[in-house]
Amino acid sequence: MPKWFLPLVAVAAVMFAASPFLIANAPYEATMGLVQKIFYYHLPSAWVFLLSAIVCGIASARFLFGGSPRQDRLAYAAAELTVLFGAIVLVTGPLWARKAWGVWWQWDVRLTSSLMGWMVAWAYLLVRKYGGPGSDKLAAGLALFGMANVPFVYISVNYWRTIHPATSVVPTLPVDMGLALWFAVACFLLLFVLLLRLRVYLEEQRARLDALYLSLDE
């Protein structure tokens, strides 16, 4: 593990501990009150969810066309994190929606596309687990197609009138809300990087073990 890992884990722990205070201090949103505060975790996890999907897609492309096992490990780790952060988004979202809109779920394009992207990540993990030999390439192919859908998720909100707040909301937030938000974003990004590094490390150890097994056979 690289030297920066443990110190950054400490930093992340501190930041996450501090974030509820920042969030509590942010002003109440006019219409939704306390419940709106879920947004401070929901939005950053959504961004990390999308980021993770993109990392998986790019690593998959590089693996598919370059054959580097390092990229394959990165893709696998990113896929798992896509599932994880997607789960956070899909749990915090409905919790907020229930209070804000009165329904747990709406079948508008953004929700549907996010759910679908999450399922692609799950499908990736299923292929890796049950596909047998060669499943690393199959999963990489899937990830590429999944990534082609990511822009579709983001653009969709701008082109359809939906119940979901449009993406133009974020830049117009008042400053003190902004502080809590960007802090939370930093927390989640740091968490993502740390988890990714940890997961890739696990895969590297597995690969080393496989290589040892192979060399035993010599």
Place this chain on the structure above:
Amino acid sequence: MIRTAWLVLKKDLTVEVRSLEIAYTTLFFAISCVLFFAFALVKEGKAPEDGAAGILWIAIAFGGTLALGRTFERERQSETLRALLMAPAARPAIYVGKLLGIVALLVAAEIVLVPLVAFLFQAPLLSHPFWLSAVLLTGTIGFAAVGTLFSAMLVRARSRDVLLPVLLYPITVPVIIAGVRATAALLQPDVELALVRFWVALLIALDAVFVTLALWTFEPLMTD
């Protein structure tokens, strides 16, 4: 390259026409799907709003998955897919040939399904034949483009029967959504052609992206 695709397509159609096994079974399965959904959803003799469009596309998707599975099972039988890959032909050409074969099969099924759905659900599906054909064709190409690639990839994988739907359905959701919305728009009493045009344009864009991506990734996915 076009010659190879054409040879593969001709071969597939010849094989299929001999026994018509996949054609009949896919069609029968798709019809069963339609009836199944009818029994599940029809209340007091009327299907839910937009039900006809949804049911049609679900039948196409499920039938298509079956057809894809069977087509590539045939290639697995005598390992003929390997023989195809051994040929000095450009490998994407093999993909194109197989894709066109699947599209032809599904279009043939749709020719039967559309009147059937129109008949069973009193839906005016045949009122705008040009636009409906455009929607069905672009949607089918999108679905088949991804399906052909994934089925070919899965030929040598374990659990291939269950993995095909697992991989295919999430990726083709945008195709299905667009297809259903466009078809539903065509079934309205006063059709908003601009809306239909939008969905068809989106389907064309999706088709272009998927086919290009498939051509690009076919070779690395097929080599061990």
Place this chain on the structure above:
Amino acid sequence: MIPLDFEDLTADEVSRHFGRRRALSRISFQTRKGSILGLLGPNGAGKSTMLAVLATLLRPSSGAVRYGTHTAAASGATLRSRIGILGHDLFLYPELTARENLAFFAGLYGAADPQKAADAALEHSGLADRADDPVASFSRGMRQRVALERALIHGPRLVLLDEPFTGLDDASTAALVARLQGLRESDAIVVLATHDLDLAEGLLDTALFLRDGRLAEAVARPDSLRSTYRTIMRRST
């Protein structure tokens, strides 16, 4: 496509693993045109894997295969036009007739007149009278003959055969042996994986004994394969 040719085939420390399982372990050999090389060994020894690597269907995990001066990575499709493979599964479409199968593959391999090539191949195999029957109706031996013609229809330099004698009766076996000897005479490189040691005895110029993915022994001009095989199998434990 610029035509390509080669006169010898070299395997250089070819290894291939699937996850933790080593299928091939540092196999090296060389063979020239006009010779028949045999891959012998028990089930799971790696014969089929080696053939797949030679056919460019499988990439070695390490090591390389050289076709003259060419490699699979560099020459890809052009190289494939000079390789013919007869697999264990025969690679024929059962619903198509013999003629259609041959014409299809002839066309795929770029023959100018696929129908003529198919007719010639049918003559060669002696199955011209069954040409328009679906292959599914053929016996194993007849299917094998069509499959062999399919493998050879483009006149390949390298011919790879995986267990070609399985399930053949005496007449078909003799015909196949004659065909292979004919190939040797016309300067092809033949690599043959087989269990049938008695048959291989008179036929092979070189015998490679594989066991657990490793090359146990290479014997030139083998004359008493069965006893050599037994010795090697005992020794390698």
